[in-house]
Amino acid sequence: MNKLIGTMLVLLVLLGALAGCAAPEPTKAPPPPAATQVPATSVPAATKPPATAAPAPTTAPVASAPVKIVYWRALSGAPGDAQEEIAKRFNASQKEVQVEVQFQGTYPELQRKLQAALAARTTPDVVMFDSPQMPYFAKNGALAPLDDFAKGADSVDLKNYIPGLLADGYFDGKLYALPFARSTPILYFNRDLFKEVGLPDRAPETWDEFLEFSKKLVKKEGAETKRVGYAVQMGTTTAHWYFQELLYAYGNDVSDDKFKVLIDQPEGVAAAKFLQDMIFVHGAAIPGTGPDGAQGEFTNQRSGMHFGSTGSLVNIISTSKFQVGVGFMPAAKRRQVPIGGSVLAVLSASPKEKQAAAWKFIKYMTNTESNVYFVQKTGYMPISTSAVNSPEMKEFLAKNPAFKIAVEQLQFVRPQASIIAVPEATEIFRQLVEKLTVGKIDPATAMKEASAALTKAYNETFK
Template identity: 35%
Template sequence: MKKLWLSSTGLVMMMDLAACGGGVSEGAAETERLKENAVEAATDKVELTYWYAWGDKIGENNENLVQRFNESQDEIHVTAEFQGTYDDVHSKTQAAFAAGNAPEVTQNEIASVQIFAKNGMIESLTPFIENDSAFDVEDFVSGLMENSYVDGEIYALPYLRSTPLLYMNATMAEEVGLDPAGPETWEEFKAYAEAFTNDEGRVGISMPVNLWFYEAFIAQAGGSMLNEEGTEVAFNSEEGAAAYDLWRNMAKAGTLTVPTGDEAGDKSIQDFVNGHAGMLFASTGNLSYLMDIAEEKGFELNTYFLPKGEEAKVPTGGANLVMTSGLDEEHQQAAWEFIKFMMAKEQTVYASEYTGYLPVRKSAMNSEAMQALYEEKPQFKVAVDQLKNATGRPMVEGYPEVVKILADEMTRGILDETLTTEDLLNVAAEKANTIIK
């Protein structure tokens, strides 16, 4: 269904003309003619709604790219709408889909693509790709396509994609005598955290119970979140315990602080930028924002691979773009044109420069603009180089609930040191397997 859209310029023109002198009938006729033309032009546009997550520079990037798209052509108009976190976008999309008023294009955090596809809420993009000779799916970075496929079909395409990075206050590191090259292993990471910690309330790292980070730790320990078939969890293992105990033992030692509650992630970032923690684990999507803050605060910010355990592994993250199902052919084609635009080479370069997210296309990654950025600001290249260690995220029905169950048990273990790691992980596994099965 097409919605009426009238540009503010058109409205201003009409009001200006109506207020001008001259013959009343002539002016009224001219105003009416312009109004009719504007309405006719507006109804020729296909209206789309696009929902996105996160604010600050990430939100600005989304709004800026949508404006670019609207100005690039005169057949489609997209309204961008901020919806909160990824969880907020997902729950609101599900509710809107059930109510019959879902956005035509939205974001899926990569672990949720299969859930949305299996429940019939998003459209397979394979037919659009196959029928569009100008679209080169091979140009996407292969390490970022793992969470795009469901049953052999492409349901989502990489957009604002990330890996977690280790951020370090290099100025503070120099003050306490640490090598600014950063820690490469778990043991070095613990040593750095000890050196940053002092009696005045500063700790080595502030880190919430974030399962994305735990996915990295367990993979580095040689384990996995799920078995190979995806039929039950595998985190209640020796490797899973080693990953959690890295976290838990540092908290016990006082070199790591664990904020809790809904704002835990924001609290960790504030601890870091305010000098209350020397290190931070966060998405590469936070890079541009953190570099701006570091400049304001007067310290040098460096980025690093995640410290490795038995292996060097890191999960990818971020959002893929999806088209909701049930659209008529006109809106499907319009949604496809918008999705193509948002992840074209030029927009990919812009988004990466503006936010710090990974360039999802090889052509963008190898462009003169990105290479110049990496030369000027090597912090932006760390996540790209880290892709050699990247893995996708689990995509099984119920995984978001699994994540919440495990996070709750891990938080309980941080707060109550008398609980054993083995018992905590087994309790979480028993609950989680009930969800998956």
């Protein structure tokens, strides 16, 4: 499960790069006319010429109907629009396969719908997974191995994909998915508010500095707090990812290669206490439990900083009514960030013909042209060396420093913790963050309870 070596290869690659219709049925030739009978006379009978056979008509191939497949996607906003456009281009590029795109909501919502579809035997042909979800479905036989497709007549050069990103597509030695919308968390900040309160025009370098910046951003009117430095992500799709980064920074490895959970170690407890103290001791943060979540608190200027996916760059910059700055995630004992985002997989329940069509589609979705387009429209990371090295990508990064920050941070990436592959894990982490930031539960107790819950879920799912 350990993909750290592969992940470092991501750095080496990316940092180096920063320097018709069928023919009509032919008309059949008419048979030669019957020979006229010559009446008998005293003259010799005429010699009958040999009949000439008409050439056999050539039969044109009958155009077969395209194979129709269904693709279940997640992600709304710019990433959703970009997927729809790439699928539209795919359909227009050839006549063998036609894909229908169906939006299924967030990653957890898509996962729940897929589990129901598997039980009802009404699955799609292609699905987008949050990368940690893939091993569970591969283990249970829901996904088709892609190795034969990758090596077959419609092959793809797997070496072109960034090794650390492709590694997330393997389970038990077999390839089950290709990388697609891959990302890391980054820090967004309100440059206008920073200027207003006298902060430097840059992101805080460390978690301690993050706390100090947050304190300066607090704005009160009487006893009411109108603005804080940071709103904590509380969602099932977000809480675990950003909390992992804090744990990594404090020197805590969330779990090891054997799925042993480590969050109740002293470093993990210290990280949890830091987060809790930002709210209850320093008054510099709030739980992002409002109707618009943590991102809404930021875009509505009720918080001055925000942790978000690189894949949210376009949405955040385009919807914010202020100047947005971008920086690396803060460091403590170390600076490390978890890789996130999605992969594309093919369902094993689909007939072989549709599996082949699905492979053709995901190959197109991840090719150089499609990936460059997707990166530029969303902020997600390049997934292949050919995309990174393309003139279009180099020009784009030079003109868009915020996107460049996202790529440069790859020197600090590491895979998400192994335990996140357990389906219940993200919800357990969400409950943990809620206990810390809303329930004010003792950090050591909360981490111990979450560790036990994660271990129990792993034993019930993977053992």
